[in-house]
Amino acid sequence: MVKFVGRETELQNLHEMLQENNQVVIAAIAGMVGLGKTELALQYAIAHRENYKGGICWLLAKAGDVGIQIVQFARTHLDLNPPQYLDGDLLSQVKYCWQHWHEGNVLVVVDDLNDYSKVETYLLPQLPRFKVLITTRLQLDFPQSFTLNVLGESSAVEVLQAWVGEKVTQESAAAKKLSERLGYLPLALNLVGRYIKKRRISLAEMVQRLDAKGKALSHQALALDEKDRTCTLNVKRGVITAFELSWEELSNDAKELGVLLSLFALAPIPWLLVENVETGKDAEQLEDSRVELESLHLLQGEDSYQLHQLIREFFQLKQAEFNQVEEFKRSLCRVMVAIAKEIPDYPTFKQVTAVSQAIPHLAEVAKNLTQYLSNDDLLCSFVGNALFYDGQGLYDQALPWYKQCVEVTQKRLGEEHLDFASSLNNLGCLYRSQGKYSKAEPLLQQALKLTRCLLGEEHLEVATSLNNLAYLYHCQGKYSEAEPLYLQTLKLRRRLLGEEHLEVATSLNNLAYLYNSQGRYIEAEPLYLQALEIWRRLLGEEHPHIATSLNNLALLYESQGRYSKAEPLFQQALKLRCHLLGEEHSHIAQSLNNLALLYESQGRYSEAETLYQQALTLMRRVLGEEHPDVATSLSNLALLYYYQEQYSESEHLYLQALELWRRLVGEEHPNFALSLNNLAGLYESQGRYSEAEPFYLQAVEIFEQILGINHPHTMKCHENLANLRDRFPPNPE
Known part of the structure; x- marks a missing residue:
């Protein structure tokens, strides 16, 4: 091996820069291509590896998202157990890694950076033991920067x-x-x-x-x-x-x-x-x-x-x-498309890790080689990139790929093509996952209409499109519109696939979930049990679908007051989700919330409060502030404080939840009505009757319109209003 020569002074200067500051140091080596910036950083890391007992983390800025690289490094080299399925912001995963990094000084090298804004938020550690070294062609405005020139x-x-x-x-x-x-x-x-x-x-x-x-x-x-x-x-x-x-x-x-x-x-x-x-x-x-x-x-x-x-x-x-280059390009596209097709909707941590090195090259195909993709493979290049992020809950990273997919398929295949319908469906589902229902609805409606037009009614793609639109209506509280679509989906899947199929189990689960939301508990239970049994036969016990099924069945039992049956199922679901998904996933927060709900129903308030607070913190961290699950979590914690007569804390959270529901789903949604009902109950308990009554009235009107007069929510709200008027009769006109 040839000795590294010619940069001894720069090596010494670099080391002094990284050691002299008591805060995190970003020493940027700038200069044109070919000057040896990467080699200088490498030689520095080799020469001073003993100074960095906490590890040397080398990140390739052009090889994919730096945040994902940080998380993968922590998992692979530090034996950390950060989130495997973080359903939301990648930044939360990165924070977890920095917070749990091994002891000792750490050198973080970001090599060949071309856009500092894309990595700035990930370089979070504020302890002096973390040193950040950047190589770049940019002129970054850091006090510790220096420009690497050609050699003397x-x-x-x-x-x-x-x-x-x-x-x-x-x-x-x-x-x-x-x-x-x-x-x-x-x-x-x-x-x-x-x-x-x-x-x-x-x-x-x-x-x-x-x-x-x-x-x-x-x-x-x-x-x-x-x-x-x-x-x-x-x-x-x-x-x-x-x-x-x-x-x-x-x-x-x-x-x-x-x-x-x-x-x-x-x-x-x-x-x-x-x-x-x-x-x-x-x-x-x-x-x-x-x-x-x-x-x-x-x-x-x-x-x-x-x-x-x-x-x-x-x-x-x-x-x-070379005459062969055109065929090389086509063959490379086929190789990458084959990899894209293997990325599942819900990838495990192992599957994500296995495919991660291929993702930059799949992105290269989607960006620069689409002309060499066949029409049949065009969709896969974009969807593969999107699923890599979407499956991890990294919606912001998935969104541009789904958007580009719509644009490219529309331009190349036209608006009367099944792949265009699929691209609309994928984008709509992503918006639904983000709680952006108004953006999702027209896309899913257009996708269903086009799929029906192209394939007729008797096709699995039509069933999928029906299910996705039904699920959106369910999320929006449009239960009467969701039910016939769920029923059509189930009937069609049974006819085309038979009873023993994962998609049939999904339809059974979704329909049961809708019935549970409507208070139709007797109808929901057998459907939940059928779905669970099919999933167990086809998937075994170690699968996220099993955890979801256990959780849903437990929710049903909790709603019926069957607490002894609900608790072990909630605990099983939580344990399985932690095992499969890691600690930092929105489904973990959901399980914590549901178990807290059970404890609250049993009067176990101190246990419930701890779990509610954990759930809310995790929801905010992984989903951000503007998400329906956060609004639900706020409402649940507010209700607990109400039961404990901590009225000021309860009111503060109820008002936050009410405003969030208003922004997310509008004022014609059961969850908005439920929030009104709860806030009215709080005011009634405080003797603020004139403030409570209009909220009860508005809630009753929404419940009757959306859920019908026989739904438990409607009947309970009527009862609350009647009790209020018994205590504080309205003034005669």
């Missing part, structure tokens, strides 16, 4: 000497001239140094070859300079000529592999992905070509391989020389 002449010659030894002393003038020709750029100096060592030529001969090659390539160098104006023409010409000389050393197979690698994203490339692309070469031939590229310093890595940005650009320039 003596340092450039020293780099050459590390490769060719005494030749530098013997040909000092040629060494200086050669360094000048290469623009004193470390990347070019290292490439040429390797070339001289391998070819065993003199430095003077090398200068001649560069001069000759440079004249022949002047137009190409100029073109590349136009693409990157931060580099001088002299430096670019030197780099291009150095690359060309290395290129000529390669066999045709190695050149072909370099061109293939340039089709991937500027991120680590798992070798298995390369082997799966149809090249006409067997594994041994590909490996031989890879070794050639490595021997000339054109490729680095192990299992996953990385091209330098300039080398990738150079290989991209060479694509035109």
